[in-house]
Amino acid sequence: MRMRTRSGPVRNENTHQAILEATAMLFAREGYDRLTIEGIAHEAHVGKQTIYRWWSSKGDLVAECLVAGMLLPDRLTLPDTGEIREDLRQWLTEIFRIIAEPETExxxxxxxxxxxxNPQIGSRIRESLIGTDSVTGRLEAGIGQGQNLYEGAPFDEIAEALIGAVVLRALSRTPPSEEDAIRLIDAVIGPELPIPQSQR
Amino acid sequence: MRMRTRSGPVRNENTHQAILEATAMLFAREGYDRLTIEGIAHEAHVGKQTIYRWWSSKGDLVAECLVAGMLLPDRLTLPDTGEIREDLRQWLTEIFRIIAEPETExxxxxxxxxxxxNPQIGSRIRESLIGTDSVTGRLEAGIGQGQNLYEGAPFDEIAEALIGAVVLRALSRTPPSEEDAIRLIDAVIGPELPIPQSQR
Amino acid sequence: MRMRTRSGPVRNENTHQAILEATAMLFAREGYDRLTIEGIAHEAHVGKQTIYRWWSSKGDLVAECLVAGMLLPDRLTLPDTGEIREDLRQWLTEIFRIIAEPETExxxxxxxxxxxxNPQIGSRIRESLIGTDSVTGRLEAGIGQGQNLYEGAPFDEIAEALIGAVVLRALSRTPPSEEDAIRLIDAVIGPELPIPQSQR
Amino acid sequence: MRMRTRSGPVRNENTHQAILEATAMLFAREGYDRLTIEGIAHEAHVGKQTIYRWWSSKGDLVAECLVAGMLLPDRLTLPDTGEIREDLRQWLTEIFRIIAEPETExxxxxxxxxxxxNPQIGSRIRESLIGTDSVTGRLEAGIGQGQNLYEGAPFDEIAEALIGAVVLRALSRTPPSEEDAIRLIDAVIGPELPIPQSQR
DNA sequence: CTCTAAACGAGACGGTACGTCAGGTCTTTCC
DNA sequence: GGAAAGACCTGACGTACCGTCTCGTTTAGAG
Known part of the structure; x- marks a missing residue:
């Protein structure tokens, strides 16, 4: 059985890519609020209509850039050494650097x-954070390495609290320090156990 | 020697109030993004210049509304029964209701x-949340009522994580349930201890 | 013996006709200015390119419709009773009706x-009016029936003046009356002679 | 008793004039169809909204230019020597030159x-032509100088026919000659009387 | 009690960006 | 291999607000 497809030309992939790249570039340079469809169209050497044909709004477009990983630096992946506390510390330190540096601030x-x-962007962010292969998963894998990381702990909520704290920091424009990262980790997974071996 | 003060009329308080009220009303109806200076001026029967004379931007204006408590419902104060866990539960439930109800969503x-x-709005939010007489203070007062609430715990960060989680929920438009509140509390201050001292 | 014409497929007459009909229909409904190539293509179930292949512009297309007699009602032919004055009167009355009626206005x-x-449309109109078998011809045939209709009179110019007056009326949107038709005829071919020679 | 006029700024006359001048300039250079509001705004160093505030359409704007006499050359006034036939001849010759010259064509x-x-433009043209102090008036003053110029002749219609013929010529892009002017005059006011003195 | 400078309502102004429409060209798929 | 469908770039449309700038009026001290 044959699929009945419409005739006519098909989406131009070069154009598609050029638009995403222009968006990412301008997003980095101007920020979301100052991003304009006209600016993107101009930068990508593309007609506005071509943008509106495929995306319904600026938000849509940015969301696609986001999932394509074009908006945030690669260094943002949570490292995996097995030591959950150390991994988180490095990761947070990196994020805090992004928040603090004037360029990426x-x-x-x-x-x-x-x-x-834009709902899409919100969901994308949440998805990419709470997904199994992400923060939540790592926390689960770290059971026993923190007071809050026990069998059946609310891993999703811990991850949410962690990321949420970062978001709040970004919003309040309070540049965080290295120690803040450690304190935040203490806050969500509990402090390093004070009494070692014997306790176990 | 006397200070030379300028002659002429002084800020009209009615006008001031009318502008704030118009702002709050339109903010509730339209949201921050669709709020316009022209709309506020019209609603408050006021010239645009009168707004620009006293506030430098839409953000400023909204920030003042915020501190004046005109934007969020009163029910948002953290209750104080001495039982920190229960207080937080009620408070979160209330906030989650706001996030979930279509009207206030x-x-x-x-x-x-x-x-x-707008920086001002960000700071205001943070201030009002992390202030001594607020969540942080209450957490401190609840020492011993949760695994994470010990002497010298990172109270600020715990508060931050809590609020941050709420913010993230709002952003991702995932309507939270009653149980989510409890899990979130477990996440930030640790679960209710099932068996006390003897266990250790 | 058949002419050998170029090979390959030849203009599809159904398509051709469908385009003309769509054009005429939309011209009547929307008028020249609001007529669009895309609208015609859609209406005729035809690709835009098919239109551009055979006509260079909207004007061209309309011009062809015009010569094909698809734009103006049939009732527009100048009657021929031998009485030039009466023929013109009926004809003008008909045209004036077209100008006045809201539908065809x-x-x-x-x-x-x-x-x-578009030059083509202009010429077509002129041709169809000033041609021998048309107004000019009829005027010539009416020699003696009007002060201006003498041997060697400027028949072309008289016809031009007549039609021109109609055009001007249409442009100025002054709805003409029955008497206007008579006065216009008086104006271009002179009044009916009340008393002949002896008067002079 | 005082008139209560609205307070606030008043129409800027410089701006008004600049817009009209830009319109006239671009009209002459580009013609009506290629005239754009954006082009005018740019040329006049004015925001588009300022144009839309005072005129509802391109047509309105052009109409005002027309009455202000900014669109057609001054040489277009009908001369007045008492000799109606000669006046008309000069006037037509001038108009025909405008139609024929590539620049003004x-x-x-x-x-x-x-x-x-646009209705306004149509009326303006008609008004300026059929007004008393204009062609019609001159024809009336020339009673006796042409077969059709008798007491009670349909002067309006004669003027209309004359102008209409010119309009038709412009539309059909048939460059007229000097003789055409004479023939047209013969057509609308009748030929010069063949029998001279004795008749009078 | 007058004078005067600032506050005020109103809104014109030069701009930027919006989201839409259509033009004319080019490309893909169907028949 | 011609034609439909329609993607593409271009450019203009008319609208919404921006932040600044007059206007004329009102009003609260200073003198």
């Missing part, structure tokens, strides 16, 4: 702004 | 949007 | 608009 | 195009 906030406006 | 997200754009 | 004006933009 | 047609689209 607005990116996360911009993304939050986009998420507040 | 957008308000928090709108505030986040404002915070992302 | 815009058609002539639309055609003028097209003529102003 | 499109102006009249452009105006017709505008009239077809």
């Amino acid at each position: 607005g990116m996360l906030r911009s993304l939050i702004s986009g998420a507040a406006e | 957008g308000m928090l997200r709108s505030l986040i949007s404002g915070a992302a754009e | 815009g058609m002539l004006r639309s055609l003028i608009s097209g003529a102003a933009e | 499109g102006m009249l047609r452009s105006l017709i195009s505008g009239a077809a689209e």
Whole structure:
């Protein structure tokens, strides 16, 4: 049985890519709020209509960039050494650096702004954070390495609290320090056990 | 020697109030993004210039509304019964209701949007949450009522994680349930200890 | 013996006709200015390219419709009773009706608009009016029936003046009356002579 | 008793004038159809909204230019020597020159195009032609100087026929000659009387 | 009690961006 | 291999607000 497909030309992949790249570039340079469809169209050497044909809004477009991993630096993946506390510390330190550095300082906030406006962006962010192969999964794998990491612990909520704290920091523009990362980890998975071996 | 003060009329308090009220009303109806200076001016029967004379931007104006408590419902104060876990549960339940109800569903997200754009709003939110007489203070007062609430615990970060989790929920538009509140509390202050001292 | 014409497929006559009909229909409904190639293509179930293949512009297309007699009602032919004055009166009355009736009110004006933009339409209109077998011819045949209809009179110009007056009326949107028709005839071929020679 | 006028800024006359001038300039250069609001706004260093605030359409704007006498050359006034036939001849010759010269060739047609689209332009043209102090009036004053110029002749219709013939010429892009002017005059006011003195 | 400077309502202004429509060209798939 | 469908770039449309700038009016001190 044959699929009945419409005739006529088909989406131009070069164009598609050029638009995403222009979006990512301008997002990085201008931030979500100052991003304009016209600016993207111009930058990508593309007609506005071509953008509106495939995306219904600025938010949609940014969301696709986000899933394509074009908005945030690669360094944002949670490392995996087995030592959950250390992994989180490095990861948070990296994120905090992004929040603090003048160049990238607005990116996360911009993304939050986009998420507040556009459902797709919000979901994407949540999905990418709470997914199994992500923070939650790592926490689960670290059972026993923190007071809160026991069998059946609310891993999703712990992850949410962790990321949420980061988001809040970004919003309040309080540049975080290295120690803040450690304190935050203590806050969500409990402090390092004070009494070692014998306890076990 | 006397100070030379300028002659002429002084800020009209009625006008001031009318603008704040119009802002709050339109914020509730339209949300931060769709709020316009022109709309506020019209609603408050006021010239645009009168707004620009006293506030430098939409964000400023919204920030003042926020501190004046005109944007969020009163029911948002953290109760104080001495039972920290129960207080938090009620408080979160209330907030989750706001996030879930269609009428108010957008308000928090709108505030986040404002915070992302305007430093003042961000600080205001943080201040009002992490202040001594607020969540942090209450956590401190509840020492011993949760695994994470010990002497010298990172109370600020715990509060941050808690609020952050709420913010993230609002952003991702995942309507939270009653149990989510409990799990979140477990996540940040640890689960209710099933068996006490003897266990150790 | 058949002419050997170029090989390959030849213009599809159904398509051709469908385009003309769609054009005429939309011209009547929307007028020249609001007529669009895309609208015609859609209406005729035809690709835009098929239109551009055979006509260079909207004007061209309308011009062909015009010569095919698809744009103006049939009732527009100048009657021929031998009484030139009466023939013209009936003809003008008919045209004036077209100008006045709300339904058809815009058609002539639309055609003028097209003529102003597209040379072909202009020539077509002129040709069809000033041709021998048309107004001019009839005037010539009516020699002696009007002060201006003498041997060697400027028949072309008289016809031009007559039609021109109609065009001007259409442009100025002054709905003409029955008496206007008579006065116009008096104006271009002179009044009916009340008393002949002796008067002079 | 005082008139209560609205307070606030008042129409800026410089701006008003700049817009009209830009319109006239671009009309002459591009013609009615290719005239764009954006082009005018740019040329006049003015925001688009400022144009839309005072005129509802391109046609309105052109109409105002027309009455302000900014669209057609001054040389277009009907001369007045008492000799109606000679006056008309000079006047027509001038108009025919405008129709024929490549530079100005499109102006009249452009105006017709505008009239077809916009009622105001149509009326303006008619008004300025059929007014007492204009062609009609001159014809009336010339009673006796042409077969058709008798007491109670349909002067309006004669003027209409004359102008209409010119319009038709412009539309059909048939460059007229000097003799055409004479023939047209013969057509509308009758030929010069063949029998001189004795008759009078 | 007058004078005067600022506050005020109103809204014109030069702009930027919006989201839509259509033009004319080019490309893909169907018949 | 011609034609439908329609993607593409371009450019103009008319609208919404921006933040600044007059206007004329009102009003609260300073003198």
